[in-house]
Amino acid sequence: MKKNYYLLAMLLVSSLTFFSACSDDDDNGGGDTDETVKSVTLDATAYDKWMYFSFKDGKSVAHEIEPAAGTYKGDISLDVTGMGNMGTVSDLNLVVTRLEGDSLTFALDEFDFSQYKDIALKAGFNIASDTIGWTLTGGTVTAGNIVITPKGNVNGDSINLIITTRPGSMPMDLIVTYKGKLETRGGIDETSFDWDIALHRYDVKTNDGSALDTKETDITKVTTVPASGYVADVRTDSLMLNTNGMQLPTPKIGYTPSYWNEVLNKGIEFSSVPMPPTAANWSMSNMVYVIKLKSGEYAKIKFTDYSNDADVKGHISFDYVYPFK
Incomplete structure (x- = not known):
């Protein structure tokens, strides 16, 4: 009798195990994979921000994009009104710092030319989008016994700045023309936090990663990691940052x-x-x-929408699987 009860119990346990296994397979879409497809929507509507996203923790954070502030290295030429060009000085650092909004300040601390020594040229200016880059304009500033009037432009990584100065009681102007190249851009340090991809309106970049197109439209049908064909990020000079001057016929973007x-x-x-x-x-x-990813891991992703329920463009939705193995 005890043997019959024992056999009945074993059959019951086996049946439960079998049905439990079938139930788990059904939850995973037929048993082909145990991966979880996650979905997220990010607000990438701002032109002046990147929205960074980490596959690992599913968190996002937005940071402003800096178009002009940073440290430049370049050359200056010095002209004295009525006397002509007085020569050039090479390899001078120019530090441009954002104060707030469209307000910037610059410092050319190493200015030292002939009898014009120890003149620290510092002033503020405003930045505005132009047809080819950014225009820098500033009013007349008095710094100590120096009157300074700056103007110029930034185009990509290049800065051109004309600084008109009149030290002390000099009867003529010194016109300092500075042309430099960006060495270190100001703004957010992208190495200070974890992220894998970043979105900007309809632009996407990776954190030292690379990507490929699988030519498949169903994310569940991509089941193996491709061995080759990945394309790394490339530099662009055309990231649209300010659209306030988009009006035709002469757009200033x-x-x-x-x-x-x-x-x-x-x-x-x-x-x-x-x-x-x-x-x-x-x-x-x-x-x-x-x-x-930079870590050597993989993720698969499919962008599913580019607007929210109110049809506001730049709200990017996507499905993803991480880690994808």
Whole structure:
């Protein structure tokens, strides 16, 4: 009798185990994979910010993009009114610092030319988008016994600055022309926090990663990690940062250098025709992409929408799997 009870118990346990295993397979979509597809929507509407995202913890954070502030190295030429050009000085550092909004300040501390020594040129100016870059304009500033009037422009990583000064009681102006190249950009230090991809309107970049197009539209059907074909980010000088002057016929749009991934950028594309933008300007590839992260891990991603429920463009939704093995 005891043997019969024992056999009945064993059959019951085996049956429960079998049905439990079948139930788990059904939850995973047929048992082909145990991966979890996650979905997220990020607000990437701001032109002056990157929205950074970490696959590992699913967190995002936005940081402003800096178009001009930083440390430049370049040369100056000195002209004295009525006397002509007095020569040049090479390898001088110019430090441009953002105060707030469109207000910047600059410091050319190493200015030391002939009898004009120990003159620290410092002043403020405002930055505005222009047809080819950014215009720097400033009013007349009195610093100690020096009257300073700065103006110039920033285009990509280059700065051109004309500083008109009149030290002390001199009857003529000193015109300092500075031309420099960016060495260290100001703003957020992207190495100070964890992130894998960043979104900017319809632009996408990776954190020292690379990506490929799987040519598949169903994220669950991409089941193996491709061995090759990944494309790294490339530099661009055309990241649109300020659209306040977009009016035709002479648009003044502020661009800044950055990096983006040309493969991932095809996930959500924006066309400049027609203008002003309509729904026809936006298109989606519906493709699944695999991203090779800086850590050597992989993630797969599919962009699913580019607007929120109110049809505001720049709210980017995507499905992803991490880690993808």
